[in-house]
Amino acid sequence: MTIDDTRMVEAVIDGESVRVPEGTTILDACGGRGCGIPTLCYGETITPRNACRVCMVEVEGSRTLVPSCSRPVTEGMVVTTRSERVDHSRRMVLEFLGSSVDLSLTDHVDDWNAEYGADPSRYGEEAARVDEPVRVDNDLYVRDYSKCILCYQCVDACGEQWQNSFVIDIAGRGFDARVSTEHDVSLPDSGCVYCGNCIQVCPTGALMFTSEYTMREQGTWDESRQSQVDTICGYCGVGCNLTLHVQDDAIVKVSSPPDSGITSGNLCVKGRFGFQHAQNRPADA
Secondary structure (H helix, E strand, O other): OOOEEEEEEEEEEOOEEEEEEEOOEHHHHOOOOOOOOOOOOOEOOEOOOOOOOOOEEEEOOOOOOEEOOOOEOOOOOEEEOOOHHHHHHHHHHHHHHHHHOOOOOOOOHHHHHHHHOOOHHHHOOOOOOOOOOOEOOOOOEEEOHHHOOOOOHHHHHHOOOOOOOOOEEEEOOHHHOEEEEHHHOOHHHOOOOOOOHHHHHOOOOOEEEHHHHHHHHHOOOOHHHEEEEEEEOOOOOOOOEEEEEEEOOEEEEEEOOOOOOOOOOOOOHHHHHOOHHHHOOOOOO
């Protein structure tokens, strides 16, 4: 979807008139992420797949609710972002997801559950729940599919939208649907180049740096004690932007700003994981 800055369209959102470039989504017209419309599968660098359905809104004349993350604003559109119907839909989605996968590391979910009165536990222990062991088959990152909401962001980052490695895709159907390598082989046996761009876009912590996973298991991971330092990768002449996440004077993981004109949040294996040399100190240092 492209945005045409030369043609403007006018719509009414929650009773207020807005004027935006043609092609702007409802979510962006409302102010983007953080505007009050909850989003789980939405990312700034990946084309929306409408997978989580938590950002649904009402559009006058539409029989069904529509996903605000992908529906473009059209001339004369009348949108309602909060109503009894919208709130009911969001509550049900949050309960369905929360009862089937572990959302404990997903930002804002507790706040949304409280706001919409969602109670995933009401489905009881008999509710179908993803129960897979954490996959640790390489030194760089782990896969915990008990946290996966099948948002497709990692699939698209690995595929045609960014890396073009096509190492992973969705396999199976229904409750058996899962992210998988071809023939479900381990990452070292797949075509993975360990760029880590899948980790960058994962919204739930299903994909995680081994360093972060280890610290969480040890109980030492503490984001309140972490700082972020922006710098430039020194491995080659491209000049990729890096954000170093630092705790106790040690780099614990690396990301890249999604709004960077050079990387758009993407890195190679060296930029993403090659940070140990920066903190290999002598024993008496």
